[in-house]
Amino acid sequence: MEIRRGYNMITSKEMRALEVNSEYFGVSRLQLMENAGKALTDEIASRFDPEKTRIAIFSGLGGNGGDGFVAARHLACLGFKVEVMLAGRSKDIVDEEARRNWLALRVLKDTLVFHEIYDSTLVHSVEADIIVDALLGIGLEGVPRAPFSQLVKKMNEAEAFRVCVDVPTGMNSDSGKVLGEAVKADLTITFHRVKPGLKKAEKDVGEVVVKDIGLPKEFERFAGPGDVSLVVKSRPPEAHKGDFGRLLVVGGSEVFSGAPALVALSALRAGVDLTFIAAPERTAYAISSMAPDLITVKLEGSHLNPRNTAVIKRYLETSNAVVIGPGLGLHKETKDAVVGLVEMIEKEKIPLLLDADGLKAFAEYKLRIRSPLVLTPHAGEYRLLTNKKLPMDFETRVEDVRKTA
Structure with a gap:
């Protein structure tokens, strides 16, 4: 496969x-x-003569089909x-962006030929030099149903150059597994980056070309709501409280009360069922x-200290993850308590996030942790942890942090 x-x-x-x-x-x-549709058009136009090419x-009815609608408009203009x-x-187009592009495309009814194939009996032979497969795209899980399955077969039977949009219909874009029958591509035009399935099924995808669609690297580097969607689980109707996690937050002191509360509220908003502070x-x-x-566990004293460990341990045993640090303060007793808690958490193999003052205590003792661990240092805390000063240049800073991790 050429990429x-x-x-x-x-x-x-x-x-x-x-x-x-x-x-x-x-x-x-x-x-x-x-x-995406314009990139698809540009690639086709770079290879074929408009005056000699049908x-x-x-x-399809989703986003992949929408890419096809855009390409149809641009190709007609050429x-x-x-x-x-x-x-x-057309009334069943499920993707809003695809629907809008379909409406724009229908204005060209004197230029383009349209067929709505909602039944397998409406599938007919196609005479074309190029066939563009914009049926299903990425994320396919099951075998395509009618009329998609018949259309895939019809495309494969045609004596035409087959161009697939993002991934051939009938192929899982992650595994490369063919579900039923997949379009036999001569050219696959995929967007932004190569999909894993294209590499795994290279004999079935033809030449692969990756096209930019205006997604800069910053959109991947900075967190957004899409990142939350990667980890949030769907909730079945029969789910009950506790099925989606219990988080223990150890934080706060006589001076700081807001930080641990914000952590717990953020966790609840992200989908955690129960948070204990x-x-x-x-x-x-x-x-x-x-x-x-907000459920609170009231600890003896004005700051975290080793005497609180026994109380916290009871909540550790029922927690799926722990956050230590927000607003703790830096009393000597607090640092000792943090070390004791980290050792206890390590023994129980509970996922741990160390933040703020928890990081500072951790930096002094340099414990080796094998359990799942997340550290959230700012530049100053990073220096305490590593004895290294981060550069001001953002790209270099990212690379330095990645190497340290």
């Missing part, structure tokens, strides 16, 4: 998340669809003879007043 442009691969879930982030950062899915575009085969009824007694009462769904 033009060297990119790392991206899974279907990661690509969906990136599209959500793109919308969040200001580049809409409608714009991405326009870019193109049949097989489009003078190609274009026929659009819609796999279903272990904090000094007076601080815990203040936290309880901030929101009715």
